[in-house]
Amino acid sequence: QLTLADGTITADHVVSALPAAALAEALPPEAEPLARELRRIPAASAAVPGLPPQGFGHLVPSSEDPALLGIVYDSVAFPEHDGTPGTPSLRLTVGDGGA
Secondary structure, eight states, X not given: OEEETTEEEOOSOOOOOSOHXXXXXXXXXXGHHHHHHHHTSOXXXXXXXXXXXXXXXXXXXXXXXXXXXXXXXXXXXXXXXXXXXXXXXXXXXXXXXXX
């Protein structure tokens, strides 16, 4: 049973899109054994860009993510470096490790 502000839902299964650690904090006290297991699951952030890009690339402001400098869309900026002509390709150069 899942209790929400506007009512209760009864379901056989619940699928959560929360990171495991956030879900662990949202569970009720009686679910502590599950919450403990959820806290043990390692997690990492990931960026998922929608491609194909147009343009030269982009820079990332240091206020957003100081470890990521920017991305050059090589297959757009330098199409002459693509492999077989007429074959779609995507090449990126990612600058990371900024100070």
